[in-house]
Amino acid sequence: xxxxxxxxxxxxxxxxxxxxxxxxxxxxxxxxxxxxxxxxxxxxxxxxxxxxxxxxxxxxxxxxxxxxxxxxxxxxxxxxxxxxxxxxxxxxxxxxxxxxxxxxxxxxxxxxxxxxxxxxxxxxxxxxxxxxxxxxxxxxxxxxx
Numbered sequence: 001x002x003x004x005x006x007x008x009x010x011x012x013x014x015x016x017x018x019x020x021x022x023x024x025x026x027x028x029x030x031x032x033x034x035x036x037x038x039x040x041x042x043x044x045x046x047x048x049x050x051x052x053x054x055x056x057x058x059x060x061x062x063x064x065x066x067x068x069x070x071x072x073x074x075x076x077x078x079x080x081x082x083x084x085x086x087x088x089x090x091x092x093x094x095x096x097x098x099x100x101x102x103x104x105x106x107x108x109x110x111x112x113x114x115x116x117x118x119x120x121x122x123x124x125x126x127x128x129x130x131x132x133x134x135x136x137x138x139x140x141x142x143x144x145x
Contacts, residue, residue, distance in 0.1 A: 003091055003105055004084035006123050007113035014114045016041040019072030023058050026050050026071055037102035039111060040075045046104055046111055048075035081106045092120045
């Protein structure tokens with residue numbers, strides 16, 4: 001299975017924020033849309049990511065300044081990205097190794113979607129369930145050929 005299969009099922013909607021917006025704006029969006037990350041986009045190109053973990057760190061260190069801190073100052077700017085053609089297993093490995101939960105999917109410099117570790121786990125689970133179903137049918141002689 002490839003990432004494009006997950007993006008196709010999940011949809012390509014990605015919530016984003018401009019680097020000039022404030023941390024307060026970002027936290028409001030995370031809560032409003034019940035999401036764990038915002039892609040930071042400037043001139044239609046991803047420049048960073050702002051996650052729940054980033055917001056917790058800022059809240060702990062600078063809570064009184066949330067309405068004035070710009071996202072561009074606190075976002076994770078070294079993006080780890082995926083491509084639509086990537087294999088789910090390899091993406092899971094990268095996300096686990098790098099300890100990230102949200103991965104922007106970029107094609108030709110533009111955002112094609114966003115996947116979470118939960119999306120990947122669900123896809124693996126669904127694929128395993130289907131395999132188990134067909135194996136059970138095969139073993140019990142219920143093969144529908």
